[in-house]
Amino acid sequence: MTLKTIAFRNLLRRKGKAAFVLAGLAIGVATVVTVITLIEAVTADITHKLDQYGANILIVPKTESLTLSYGGLSLGGVSFDMQEIRQEELARIKTIKNAANVAAVGPMTLGAVQIAAKPVLLAGVDLQAARTLKPWWNVSGSFPTEQEILFGADAAQVFGVAPGSRVEINGQSLAVAGVLQTTGSQDDQLLFAPLATAQQLLDKEGKVSIVEVAALCAACPIEEMVKQISEALPEANVMAVQQVVKSRMHSLEQFRALSYGISGVVILVGSLVVFVTMMASVRERTEEIGIFRAIGFRQRHIMQIIFLEAFVISVLAGAFGYLIGLGATKIAVQFFATDHHGIAVPFNSSVALGAFALAIITGLLASAYPARLAAKLDPNDALRAL
Numbered sequence: 280m281t282l283k284t285i286a287f288r289n290l291l292r293r294k295g296k297a298a299f300v301l302a303g304l305a306i307g308v309a310t311v312v313t314v315i316t317l318i319e320a321v322t323a324d325i326t327h328k329l330d331q332y333g334a335n336i337l338i339v340p341k342t343e344s345l346t347l348s349y350g351g352l353s354l355g356g357v358s359f360d361m362q363e364i365r366q367e368e369l370a371r372i373k374t375i376k377n378a379a380n381v382a383a384v385g386p387m388t389l390g391a392v393q394i395a396a397k398p399v400l401l402a403g404v405d406l407q408a409a410r411t412l413k414p415w416w417n418v419s420g421s422f423p424t425e426q427e428i429l430f431g432a433d434a435a436q437v438f439g440v441a442p443g444s445r446v447e448i449n450g451q452s453l454a455v456a457g458v459l460q461t462t463g464s465q466d467d468q469l470l471f472a473p474l475a476t477a478q479q480l481l482d483k484e485g486k487v488s489i490v491e492v493a494a495l496c497a498a499c500p501i502e503e504m505v506k507q508i509s510e511a512l513p514e515a516n517v518m519a520v521q522q523v524v525k526s527r528m529h530s531l532e533q534f535r536a537l538s539y540g541i542s543g544v545v546i547l548v549g550s551l552v553v554f555v556t557m558m559a560s561v562r563e564r565t566e567e568i569g570i571f572r573a574i575g576f577r578q579r580h581i582m583q584i585i586f587l588e589a590f591v592i593s594v595l596a597g598a599f600g601y602l603i604g605l606g607a608t609k610i611a612v613q614f615f616a617t618d619h620h621g622i623a624v625p626f627n628s629s630v631a632l633g634a635f636a637l638a639i640i641t642g643l644l645a646s647a648y649p650a651r652l653a654a655k656l657d658p659n660d661a662l663r664a665l
Contacts, residue, residue, distance in 0.1 A: 282580060286587035293560065297592060300556045300642075304596035305603065307549020308638045311542040312604025312630060317611050318538035320624050335520045336505060338490035338512060340364055363486040364515050366474075372492070375507035382493040383411035388474060389488040390481035392448050394438055401448070401470045403477020412491050413466070420457025427456040429471040435459075449480050490515075546641060553645035557589065560649070568656050578654035585650035586643060593642030597635035604634070 290297045340363050364386075372384055385408035392401045406422050420442030423429045428448075430440055435458040440446060444455040453472070461467055478484045494504050501519045509517040568581055609624050 282583050283587060286584050286591065289584070290588055290591060296556055296560055297588075300553055301592050301596050301599070303552030303556070304549050304593060304638055304642055305599040307546050307552070307641070308596055308600025308634050309603035309607065310545040311637060312601050312634050313607045313611065314538045314542050314545070316604060316608040316624060316627065316630055318535055319627075319630075320608065320612055322534060324623075335501065336492035336494050336508065337518050337520065338364065338492065338508065339516050339518075340488070341514060341516050363483065363488055364490065364512070366485045366487050368512060368514075369487070369490060371511040372508055375504070375511050377494075377504050377507060380494055380504060383408040383491075385409060385412045385491040385493075386474060386487040387489045387491065388477050388481060388483050388486060390477070390483065392470070392480065394446050394448060397438070399434055399438075399470055400468070401472060401477055401480065403472050403474040403481070405474050408491075409471075412493055415462060416466075417460040418457040419460060420455070423456035423472055423476075425473055425476055426451075426453055427472070427476075428453045429457050429459060430455060431459045431467040431469045431471070432461040433467040434470055451480065546637065550641045550645040553589070553592075553642055554649070557585070557646045557649040558652070565656060568653050581654040581656075582650040585646055585653055589642045589646035589650075590639065593639040594635065596642065597638030600638060601631050601634040 366386060369384060369386055372378070372381060375381075385405050387405075388403035390401055391398055393399070409416070418429065428446065430438070435441070435455075438446070440455050440458070442455055442457050445452055446455060447453070453476075459466060459471070472480070478486065492508070494501060505517050505519050509515075571581060571584075605624070605626070612624055
């Protein structure tokens with residue numbers, strides 16, 4: 280009879296206690312798998328949505344400027360030799376190393392116009408890019424096409440226009456395609472037109488005042504992309520919206536740290552369950568261990584038996600724990616989904632291997648002291664209890 284046979288038969292003989300240890304360890308592993316997988320899935324979903332929610336890189340023309348402000352009162356500024364960006368130069372952005380991480384490039388041409396002798400700021404935008412850069416836009420009416428215009432909520436109220444109205448700008452009559460619903464931002468005070476239409480009205484054909492870039496930077500440093508775009512457009516100033524980027528990453532890191540903390544507490548409880556149960560098992564098997572020692576089993580043989588039992592239970596706990604955790608995650612993510620597509624929870628080989636490793640390490644460590652205690656039992660004392 281080998282040590283493996285003894286260990287397996289003991290587990291079959293003590294099914295109740297083995298099942299209790301298995302359940303405790305499996306629940307611990309399942310909880311850790313659920314928390315980590317859920318956090319990773321939700322974090323990936325949040326990162327993807329945040330990366331697409333607005334611009335996080337701005338490209339503006341280079342200018343030497345002095346800001347005239349004092350005590351919080353701004354009096355404008357003085358600019359010297361300001362050169363607007365040429366629209367054809369934006370194609371260079373597609374040639375940078377991290378071009379695949381660029382979700383949208385939104386050129387914008389700005390200029391002041393007058394409607395009924397009242398000044399207002401007109402913004403020419405790439406409407407296709409705007410749908411990615413400004414997904415919070417809701418329009419009453421429709422988005423403008425050529426020779427049409429979109430009013431911000433406040434601007435529409437000031438000028439008393441509605442979808443279907445017509446306005447005259449620089450001698451051209453334009454139809455009001457729609458009115459932008461209140462956004463709570465500066466967009467409410469602007470007029471928006473297709474880029475080509477605005478450039479024609481402002482006499483700025485082929486010129487861009489500012490460029491908004493939405494960069495998918497979950498797997499790339501935002502500063503590296505800024506550097507690459509700066510090299511591609513040396514005549515422009517490229518800057519990251521640091522506050523947005525840093526707040527995103529800080530929130531996600533805090534979210535992840537909390538999940539790891541919860542996982543540590545749960546696995547500690549699971550290890551205590553294994554430890555207490557294995558200690559009770561050793562005390563119950565005092566006579567059995569005494570017989571083993573009396574017939575020639577060494578201390579290391581006794582320890583091997585205990586460790587083999589713990590290893591078998593741990594492997595099973597790792598398998599059951601991962602499967603239970605994965606199933607629980609698929610159910611839990613439904614409460615975090617904000618659209619009908621849900622959140623994807625793919626099979627993760629790293630998490631699966633980690634679950635097995637965690638279960639085995641936890642089971643063996645929790646069994647180390649009981650195994651050592653069993654090996655040190657004096658066979659004479661154990662046999663007297665018979």
